[in-house]
Amino acid sequence: MITSIRYHPLIERDSNAHEYAPLFVTTDEAAVRRNHSFYLEEVVNGYFRLCATKTLTLPDSGTMTVACPVCSNRLENITAGKHTPTQALYRCRVCNK
Ligand SMILES: [Zn+2]
DSSP: OOOOOEEEEEEEEETTTTEEEEOOOBSOHHHHHHHOSEEEEEEETTEEEEEESSGGGOOOTTTOEEBOTTTOOBOEEOOSOTTOOTTOEEEOTTTTO
């Protein structure tokens, strides 16, 4: 079985609240990295790793909110070191009941 990792480019929806929302889903990581500053890498269904092409522009992940690409609910940061914004792992509590 062939599985491809899915990528969800993010846009900043509210810069004061550090709210990010996914735009679309693609399997083309190179194109995402060329055109977007932040994106989610869907490693397993419902689990997302935050990736950034410009790390310095990312806010503290403790203050960031990211919407679930599937249901739009707020993703939960399940990374132990919540002050490292890049490579933080998020899960959706609604999609992973
Ligand atoms: Zn969800």
